[in-house]
Amino acid sequence: MGFTLVAPERPEEACEILASAAPGQVAVLAGGTDLLLDLDSGRSHPDRVLSLRRLPWRSLQWNGPTLTIGSTLPLSEIEVDPVVRARIPGLWDAIHGVGSLQLRHRATLGGNLGRASPTSDLIPMLLALDASVEIVGVQGIRSVPVDEFVLASRSTALRVGELIASISIPEARPSAYVWQRVRPSNDISQVGVAVARASRAPFWRVALGGVTPRPVRLPEAERELRAERPLTPEVVRAAEAAATHAPFATDKRATETYRRQLVGVLVRRAIAMVSAPLDRPVGWA
Numbered sequence: 001m002g003f004t005l006v007a008p009e010r011p012e013e014a015c016e017i018l019a020s021a022a023p024g025q026v027a028v029l030a031g032g033t034d035l036l037l038d039l040d041s042g043r044s045h046p047d048r049v050l051s052l053r054r055l056p057w058r059s060l061q062w063n064g065p066t067l068t069i070g071s072t073l074p075l076s077e078i079e080v081d082p083v084v085r086a087r088i089p090g091l092w093d094a095i096h097g098v099g100s101l102q103l104r105h106r107a108t109l110g111g112n113l114g115r116a117s118p119t120s121d122l123i124p125m126l127l128a129l130d131a132s133v134e135i136v137g138v139q140g141i142r143s144v145p146v147d148e149f150v151l152a153s154r155s156t157a158l159r160v161g162e163l164i165a166s167i168s169i170p171e172a173r174p175s176a177y178v179w180q181r182v183r184p185s186n187d188i189s190q191v192g193v194a195v196a197r198a199s200r201a202p203f204w205r206v207a208l209g210g211v212t213p214r215p216v217r218l219p220e221a222e223r224e225l226r227a228e229r230p231l232t233p234e235v236v237r238a239a240e241a242a243a244t245h246a247p248f249a250t251d252k253r254a255t256e257t258y259r260r261q262l263v264g265v266l267v268r269r270a271i272a273m274v275s276a277p278l279d280r281p282v283g284w285a
């Protein structure tokens, strides 16, 4: 079935188009790497497709310690930014692992959050960085922590007539993202683990994707890594064990048992990358 493509230049106009439409009538298009599959399969059959490409959201800005990334900036443009790579290596790891370079030329951070996939590689890292989502809508502007924004697969805190304008990361953090897939590219992660070290208590952040209905923080593992304890092998083992308490699922990509083992290994590996970076760039703002 055909549809009309609309590409407004002003965010207010885009929100108005969404607010005045019936549910499902308008589909939002950023890079289209998720949406085009939905159009092709018939899961989505809108009358209009609202393209975000002319909106002023393709930006990347540091404001003191805070990094703000426009929702429609292609992932490849974040990936080639040397400052992002040096100051938030885990974000670079997560982005670099998405699909292929061709895909990253189109895919966006806003689209990844908008799809809210349980197997997203970017949401766990955003959780570990305490990122928040800046939302614009017909009612105005608001900011929501990523942990409260992603509700379930394909379900977010966006209300009718709202769009993601940008994503804010409050500070640069020593960080790492590690994943396991059957194939290294253009495949979905069986497990993804994000670890970051914040400048303030509780210091360590550990987040998990691919195994639960939505990516989640792992507070029990974070508690084992509390800053006043030296990072001994026993502490890392305790964090690794605590991480395996999350609810796991068996699906066509991996069994629960395999995922549980993987999480332990990946948590240990990510902690080592953050705490002993060697040739990895690190730094707080």
Ligand SMILES: Cc1cc2nc3c(=O)[nH]c(=O)nc-3n(C[C@H](O)[C@H](O)[C@H](O)COP(=O)(O)OP(=O)(O)OC[C@H]3O[C@@H](n4cnc5c(N)ncnc54)[C@H](O)[C@@H]3O)c2cc1C
Binding pocket: 027, 028, 029, 030, 031, 032, 033, 034, 035, 036, 052, 071, 072, 097, 098, 099, 100, 103, 106, 107, 108, 109, 110, 111, 112, 113, 114, 115, 119, 120, 121, 122, 158, 162, 163, 164, 165, 186, 187, 188, 189
């Ligand atoms: C071959 C292939 C490999 C992939 N590999 C990976 C991978 O390794 N890791 C991974 O995490 N993902 C992967 N993906 C999924 C996908 O590429 C990402 O989720 C991507 O970031 C989506 O961004 P997009 O701009 O293309 O989103 P789009 O397809 O344009 O949009 C996706 C959804 O988000 C909504 N949306 C988009 N932008 C906004 C906005 N600004 N405000 C509100 N809602 C919005 C849209 O309504 C739509 O429902 C892969 C996809 C394919 C096809």
